[in-house]
Amino acid sequence: MQKRKITEKVYWLGAVDWDRRLFDSLIPLPDGTTYNAYLIAGRDKTALLDTVDPAMVDSLMAQLEGVPKIDFIVSQHAEQDHSGTIPLVLQKYHGAKVVCTPKAKGMLVDLLKLPEDLIVTVADGETLSLGDKTLRFIHTPWVHWPETMVTYLEEDRILFSCDFYGSHIATTDLFVTDQGRVHEAAKRYFAEIMMPFRNVIEKNIEKLKDLPIQTIAPSHGQIYDRPSWILAAYREWVLGPPRNLVVLPYVSMHASTRQMVDHLLAALVDNGVRVEPFNLVVTDIGKLAMALVDAATLVVGTPTVLAGPHPLAAYAAFLANALRPRVKFLSIVGSYGWGGRTVETLAGMIPNLKVEVLTPVVCKGLPQAETLAALRALAATIAAKHREQGFV
Numbered sequence: 354m355q356k357r358k359i360t361e362k363v364y365w366l367g368a369v370d371w372d373r374r375l376f377d378s379l380i381p382l383p384d385g386t387t388y389n390a391y392l393i394a395g396r397d398k399t400a401l402l403d404t405v406d407p408a409m410v411d412s413l414m415a416q417l418e419g420v421p422k423i424d425f426i427v428s429q430h431a432e433q434d435h436s437g438t439i440p441l442v443l444q445k446y447h448g449a450k451v452v453c454t455p456k457a458k459g460m461l462v463d464l465l466k467l468p469e470d471l472i473v474t475v476a477d478g479e480t481l482s483l484g485d486k487t488l489r490f491i492h493t494p495w496v497h498w499p500e501t502m503v504t505y506l507e508e509d510r511i512l513f514s515c516d517f518y519g520s521h522i523a524t525t526d527l528f529v530t531d532q533g534r535v536h537e538a539a540k541r542y543f544a545e546i547m548m549p550f551r552n553v554i555e556k557n558i559e560k561l562k563d564l565p566i567q568t569i570a571p572s573h574g575q576i577y578d579r580p581s582w583i584l585a586a587y588r589e590w591v592l593g594p595p596r597n598l599v600v601l602p603y604v605s606m607h608a609s610t611r612q613m614v615d616h617l618l619a620a621l622v623d624n625g626v627r628v629e630p631f632n633l634v635v636t637d638i639g640k641l642a643m644a645l646v647d648a649a650t651l652v653v654g655t656p657t658v659l660a661g662p663h664p665l666a667a668y669a670a671f672l673a674n675a676l677r678p679r680v681k682f683l684s685i686v687g688s689y690g691w692g693g694r695t696v697e698t699l700a701g702m703i704p705n706l707k708v709e710v711l712t713p714v715v716c717k718g719l720p721q722a723e724t725l726a727a728l729r730a731l732a733a734t735i736a737a738k739h740r741e742q743g744f745v
C-alpha cells in the first residue's frame with residue numbers, strides 16, 4: 354500500500370496488521386490493528402510523525418521510497434509500536450532529528466539505543482515551522498505512558514493524537530466509515546490502557562478543548578474527519594457518572610457459584626438493574642474492561658479452591674484493581690466446600706478501588722433458600738444504592 358493523501362502535503366503512511374490478536378502479550382485484538390504514521394511535507398522541511406511496529410517495518414520503508422528527505426521524526430510516544438522503526442528511518446535519512454518531550458528522550462535512548470545528539474526535546478506548546486506548515490506540540494502525559502504528547506497541525510486543524518482517541522481495527526478505510534464499530538473499539542482501547550489514568554486524561558481533555566479541531570488522526574485505527582462524537586465519547590467515559598449497571602465476572606467449578614450468579618442476575622434485572630455477566634473461563638478480558646468503564650457496581654463470583662478464590666477470579670480482581678474503573682460498590686458471591694479465606698483474600702486484592710463493600714454472600718455447597726434470599730437482598734440493596742446516586 355502506498356502512502357495516502359489526507360490533505361495538501363499531509364499523508365498517511367503505515368501498516369495494517371490484519372493478523373495481530375494480542376498486544377503487550379495481554380490485550381486481545383479481535384479486529385487486528387493499524388500502525389499509523391504521518392508525513393507532512395512542508396515547503397522548507399519535512400516531518401514524519403511516528404513510525405510503525407518493527408514487525409511491519411517493510412511496509413513503512415517501501416512507502417518512504419519516494420520521499421527524498423525527512424528533517425524531523427516526531428516521536429509522540431516511546432512505545433515500540435510507534436517508535437520501534439525510528440532507528441531504521443534514521444539510517445535512511447542522515448541528519449534527521451528526533452523530536453519528542455523531555456521525558457521521552459531518556460526512554461528512546463533506553464528502549465531503542467538512539468544517540469542522544471539526534472534527539473531534540475520540545476516544551477509544552479512549542480511550535481516547529483516546516484515553512485508553510487506549523488506543528489504545535491502539546492504535552493499530554495499518561496496517555497498512557499508518562500512521556501506522551503500530541504501534535505496539532507495549525508494550518509489544517511489536524512490533531513495527531515497517537516494512542517489518544519485510537520482504536521484497534523485493521524481496515525483499508527482511511528477515515529471512519531462505521532461509527533458504531535469504531536465507538537466500540539475506541540472504548541475497548543480506552544478501557545484497557547487509559548482508564549487507570551482517568552484523572553490525568555481529564556486534564557488533557559481540558560487542555561485540548563479550545564483547539565479548533567477539524568480532524569483527529571490517531572496512530573491506531575481510522576482517522577476521524579468528523580471528530581465531535583469521539584471527543585464527546587471520551588468526555589462521557591472520563592467525566593460522566595457510572596451507569597445503573599452491575600458487572601459480574603464469575604467462575605464456577607461444580608455449578609454452585611453458577612446457580613448463585615444466575616439467581617443474583619435475575620434478581621438484579623427484576624429490580625431494574627442492568628447486568629453484564631462474564632464467565633471467566635471463556636471471557637474476552639477486553640470486553641470485561643469495556644464493561645467496567647460504565648459499571649456502578651462490581652460483583653465477583655467465585656468458588657473457594659485451595660482455601661482461596663479461584664485463580665481466574667483473582668485475575669479478574671487484579672485486573673479491575675489495575676484498571677481503576679469508577680465503580681462505587683463491590684460485593685463477592687460464591688460457594689465453598691469446607692472452608693477458606695476467599696472473601697478476605699479477594700477483598701485484599703482491590704485497594705485501588707474506592708468502593709463501598711456490600712455484604713458478601715457465601716454458602717456451603719449448593720445455595721439453599723437462605724442463600725437465595727440473601728442474594729435477592731443484595732440485588733435490592735444494589736438497586737437502592739444506584740437509585741440513591743441517581744445512576745441511570
Ligand code: FEO
Binds near residue numbers: 430434496497572
Ligand atoms: Fe500504541 Fe502505547 O502504543
